[in-house]
Amino acid sequence: MAFPSLWAETAPAPPVRASLEESLRCDVLVIGGGFQGLSAALHLAEAGTDVVLLEAKEPGFGASGRNGGQVIPGLKDDPDTLDRLWGPEASAFAGDTADTLFALVARLGIDCDAVQGGWIQAGNRQVHLPALQARLRQWQVRGVACDWLDAAEMAQVTGARGFLGGWRDPRAGRVHPLKLAQGLAKAAEAAGVRLFTRSPVERLDRSGAGWRARLSSGAEVTAERVIVASNVYTPPRLDPQLARATVPANSFQVATAPLSDAQLARILPGGEVVSETRRVGTYFRIGPQNRLMVGGRGSFADPQGPADFARIEAELAALFGTGFEITHRWFGRVGMTPDHRMRLCVPAPGLLTATGFNGRGVALSVALGKAMAAHVAKGAPLPIPPSSEIPTLPFHGLHRIYGGIAIHYYRLRDALDR
Template sequence: MDFPSLWATSAPAAPSWPQLDHSLGCDVLVIGGGFQGLSAALHLAEAGTEVVLLEAQEPGFGASGRNGGQVIPGLKDDPDTLDRLWGPAASEFAGRTADTLFELVARLGIDCDAVQGGWIQAGNRQVHLPGLQARMAQWQARGVAADWLDAAAMERVTGARGFVGGWRDPRAGRVHPLKLARGLAQAAAAAGVKLFAHSKVAGLARGGTGWQARLDAGATVEAERVILASNVYTPTSLEPQLARATVPANSFQIATTPLTADQLARILPGGEVVSEARRVGTYFRLGPENRLMLGGRGSFADPQSAAGFARIEAELAGLFGSGFEITHRWFGRVGMTPDHRLRLCAPGPGLLAATGFNGRGVALSISLGKAMAAHFAQGTPLPIPPSPSIPSLPFHALHPIYGGLGIHYYRLRDALDR
């Protein structure tokens, strides 16, 4: 069964990108046409670097074109923890990721429905509130004009039932992710990036003072340096360690018919995006044509019919009541790590790779791509010290089993929280 996303049905026709059918060379090769790779390639080209970008499908095919379009600053760790882990440069970088995205969109004039309207992190149980209040206070101490919402305010600003409190971050917002990915691809090409679609890399090897990428079709690309930006879509034939560094969890999403005027007055009247503090929670927002969109963790197996989205549809009914007609159902992979931390690695000379964005990928991947470009082009230190190796998860092939058990365990803990 085909599951076209709301983004795919509401975006203009995709540009046609050539397939690489001949060998060539460049300064930097970028593998992967998602947000991370497109941002890196764009900023490298703007710095005068000769760049080739290879995408196995089309720009925005993977998580970058299927996610919820929530632009949330920061990493999963709070800023005080980031200071302890990697230093103040890391927390400063994390705090600016949303601003970096919106500033880039404005500079390039990308039409992607970008609105910096804020993010609400919602608490479902009293046990969530101390952690949310501490997170808010840490960002407030760094100059963020965040505010606290009690239970009554949460119902007023979200229109949803059952939240006991939460905090609002004005740095955040929303975009149409597929429009953004395609806009970044066009901007990168205009800046001089040689961008190729349907050009799957079969192997990457060190040769002499540089790297050689070998494509399925037989062509090769010689490059001094490489950014491996294929994230959770990395095949084991390309980089087995990176492919085994994360758990590729499915995120399921649904969208309703356009809301009525009465519904719009009640549901997210301020236009914020929302995600829950539960271990296995949902996230929701208004999308194109004022449709209500909601997503969350699905099964590790790909759905075979609309019935596979029953749990997500039940979540929507629990929050907003019944009677919504679902018009779109789709899914995509999210790279998760056990500690919810990004994996930024430099496993070889002139090679950078990052994976495991843990649901923060929209703002973080664009900002990280920019930082990678500055590192290669100007020698600027990376905001997070890269690991010299790529840590692999043990028994990775069994991730559908232990990942599924983990989700059931966390759902049980969520149900027992008070």
């Protein structure tokens, strides 16, 4: 069963691009046409590098075109922890990711409904509030004008029930993610990137001092350096280790019919995006055509019908009440890691990759692509020290089993929290 997203319905039809049928040579090959790959290719081309980008489907086909469109700065670790792990440069990079995205959109004039209207991280258990308050203070010390919202203020600014408190980050905001991917692809081509769609890479091998990518069409691309930006959609045949570095968790989303004026005055009247702190929580926002969008963790098996979205729809009702007509249901994969930290790796000379954005991929992947380009083109330091190996998860082939068990366990812990 097809699950067309609201994003696909409200984005322009992509231009027809050629697939790669002949062999090419370039300075840098980028594999993957999501935010990370498109940003890396764009910034490399702007630096004067000869770039080829290969995408197995269309730009934004994977997580980049299906996510909630929440532009949230930072990594999952708090800035004090980032300072201890990798130094203040890492926390500064993390704190700037949303600003980097919005500045790029403004510079390129990308029409992607971008609004830097803030993000609220909401707590619906008393036990969550101290960690949220500590996170707020750590960013305030670093000059961010974030603020605390008590239970009454949370009800007023979200229109949702059950939140005891939360903090609001003005650096954050929202975009139409598929339009953003399409805009980055157009800008990359205008900068000189040779972008090919429907061109999946079958093999990636060393070739002298460089690399050779082989496609199912028989074409090859020879490059001095390669950025693999396929994230959780990496097929095992391309890079078995990278494919086993994350758990590919499904994120389910639903969207309602357009809200009435009265509903818009009650639900997120300030236009912020929201995510909550339960281990298996939800995220929500107002999307295109003034529709309420709610998402959260789904089953590890792909949905087979509308009934598989019942849990997300129940969350919507618990937050906002009943009576909403659900018009769209869709899903996509999120790359999760056990410690909630991304994997930035240089597993071989001239090969750079990153995966596992743990639900923070919109701002992070765009900013990281820019940083990867600066590293490859100019030797600039990466925002965190890269690993020389790609760490893989044991028993990765059983992820649906142990992942499903973990989800049930986390839901139980959420239910027991007070």
